Amino acid sequence: xxxxxxxxxxxGPPIRTATPFLARxxxxxxxxxxxxxxxxxxxxxxxxFPLGLPGAGGTKGVFSRLVGRPSAxxxxxxxxxxxxxxxxxxxxxxxxxxxxxFAGCGASWRVVAPPPGGDGA
Numbered sequence: 581x582x583x584x585x586x587x588x589x590x591x592g593p594p595i596r597t598a599t600p601f602l603a604r605x606x607x608x609x610x611x612x613x614x615x616x617x618x619x620x621x622x623x624x625x626x627x628x629f630p631l632g633l634p635g636a637g638g639t640k641g642v643f644s645r646l647v648g649r650p651s652a653x654x655x656x657x658x659x660x661x662x663x664x665x666x667x668x669x670x671x672x673x674x675x676x677x678x679x680x681x682f683a684g685c686g687a688s689w690r691v692v693a694p695p696p697g698g699d700g701a
Contacts, residue, residue, distance in 0.1 A: 581617075581622045582622060583622050583623040583669065583671070584620075584621045584622055584623075584685075585621075585623075585671055585673070586674065587621040587673055587674075587685045588673060588674045588675045588685075589673040589674065589675045589676035589677070589680075589684075589685055589686040590675075590685070590686045590687070591686040591688070592686075592687075592688070593688075594664045594688040594689050594690050595619065595620075595687070595688070595689045595690075596689065596690050596692050597619040597690070597691060597692065598691070598692055599616060599617065599619045599689075599691070600616060601614050601615065601616035601660060601691050602615045602616060603656035603657065603659055603660040604656055605631075605655055605656050606628075609631070610630060610631055610632075611628045611629055611630045611631055612628070612629045612631060612655050612656045612659040612660075613626055613627070613628050613629075614626065614627045614629065614659060614660060614663070614665060615627075618667040618669055618684065618685060618687055619687065620667065620685050620687035621667060621669060621671075621673065621684070621687065623667065623669025623670070623671060623684065623685070624669060625665070625666075625667055625668045625669050625684065626668065627663075627665055627666070627668055629659045629663060631655055660691055661691070663690075664688055664689070664690055665688065665689050665690070665691070666682050666684065666687070666688045667682065667684030667685045667686060667687040667688070668682045668684050669683070669684045669685065670683050670684070671683060671684065671685075673685045673686070
């Protein structure tokens with residue numbers, strides 16, 4: 581599917597999606613970057629999440645590294661499972677207000693694990 585540049589900007593409650601997203605910890609270990617395609621407009625989007633800040637996911641893993649203990653928490657998986665993501669495709673969709681923090685279609689979502697078998701069967 582290709583990026584739908586004609587999708588008008590619409591905000592709403594976060595949808596739940598099993599669309600695949602890649603979450604990776606940055607090389608310096610200070611943030612998790614989540615990348616994928618917006619489930620609404622199909623535009624490529626990437627969102628950085630700083631680690632160690634309240635509400636930013638992964639604080640346990642950062643604390644464990646600071647005190648020299650290995651962490652059982654995977655910060656990338658923690659962010660992917662707990663955060664709300666917003667379309668940051670970088671394209672100002674039709675009807676987008678001028679004061680929004682992200683250029684995109686206005687969609688927001690939570691990533692959910694796909695059903696066993698990956699196809700709902």
